[in-house]
Amino acid sequence: MSTIKVRSKNAHEAPASDPVNSELDRTDRALLKLLQRDASLSNVALAEKVHLSPPACLRRVERLRQAGYIQRTVALLNPQALGAGMVVLIGVVLDRSTPESFEAFEKAAAKISGCMECHVVTGEFDYFLLVRTRNSETFNQLHAEQLLYLPGVRQIRSFMGLKQVLSTTQLPLS
Numbered sequence: 001m002s003t004i005k006v007r008s009k010n011a012h013e014a015p016a017s018d019p020v021n022s023e024l025d026r027t028d029r030a031l032l033k034l035l036q037r038d039a040s041l042s043n044v045a046l047a048e049k050v051h052l053s054p055p056a057c058l059r060r061v062e063r064l065r066q067a068g069y070i071q072r073t074v075a076l077l078n079p080q081a082l083g084a085g086m087v088v089l090i091g092v093v094l095d096r097s098t099p100e101s102f103e104a105f106e107k108a109a110a111k112i113s114g115c116m117e118c119h120v121v122t123g124e125f126d127y128f129l130l131v132r133t134r135n136s137e138t139f140n141q142l143h144a145e146q147l148l149y150l151p152g153v154r155q156i157r158s159f160m161g162l163k164q165v166l167s168t169t170q171l172p173l174s
Contacts, residue, residue, distance in 0.1 A: 036170040039073045084132040087161040091125035095154040104151040
């Protein structure tokens, strides 16, 4: 049985560089692939699929958690069924590039209703936000009540999604 080196004291930090090739064996990768597809699999079912005993499977999954490969287990909800079917990508340009302006913007962005992701990016924009809302009317309300008041913003450009072509939470594992 292979061992996984724990390099991070914080379970939410990413493991060290190129961990997939250097520290994960075939069984570890199989476990991660299966759990990405369906984290509700029982330990017994998971163990059967990777040809391990249930106790050995449980130990491996726990090691993967402790090493930071598994951050958390969640339920993926249906956005349309919950009234959040419209996705809007928002490009943001700040009026200045200082640590204080980035910090203020990031704190405010974390409080935007329906904001699912916020990324610092290179190029024309400083940030991209992914926001989910019910429809264009609710997005207009969000724009008027929250987006216009974000600190340090020089420009906001919104891109409404017309059709979802691909959406996945599964990371590629070789």
